[in-house]
Amino acid sequence: MITTKQLHRIRELSGSGLTDKEIAAEIGISDGQVFRWRQYMGLPAAGLHRHKRTTHYTVYNSLTDEVLATGTAEEITQQMGWSPNSTYSIICKALKGRYKKYAVVKEGIR
Known part of the structure; x- marks a missing residue:
């Protein structure tokens, strides 16, 4: 009881x-x-x-291979000036190879 x-x-x-x-x-x-x-x-x-895990990404310009932003999705949102929805959409599409303007590399979970 x-x-x-x-x-x-x-x-x-x-x-x-x-x-x-x-x-x-x-x-x-x-x-x-x-x-x-x-x-x-x-x-x-x-x-x-x-013990929340966060994934870190690096966003590149596909044409010049210039690094545009690095960090978590939230940090990339701030660095690029995108909305959170746009950030997640661009990251998902770029990781699947369906986004031509940006290339995204998934750095890993920390």
């Missing part, structure tokens, strides 16, 4: 970014119980943001 105090603590600790396992150790219940109650309360998965 779980107490109201423990439910409030799950909400509080989940909001601070702890994983289900860390929350369970803190309040003295199983991580399965934390998972089920977090799901029931509609709380997002805890701790996922701490």
Whole structure:
């Protein structure tokens, strides 16, 4: 059985970014119980943001091979002055070889 105090603590600790396992150790219940109650309360998965992976790209001018921008998609958006939707569209098309003006190289996930 779980107490109201423990439910409030799950909400509080989940909001601070702890994983289900860390929350369970803190309040003295199983991580399965934390998972089920977090799901029931509609709380997002805890701790996922701490290990967020980002992909880095390099954008080249296809005609001159000049580097135009490097970094994450958000950084490229700022450097090129594109809208976020345009950035993702251009990156996807260029990676598939369907965009002639720009060439994009996927540097990797960090």
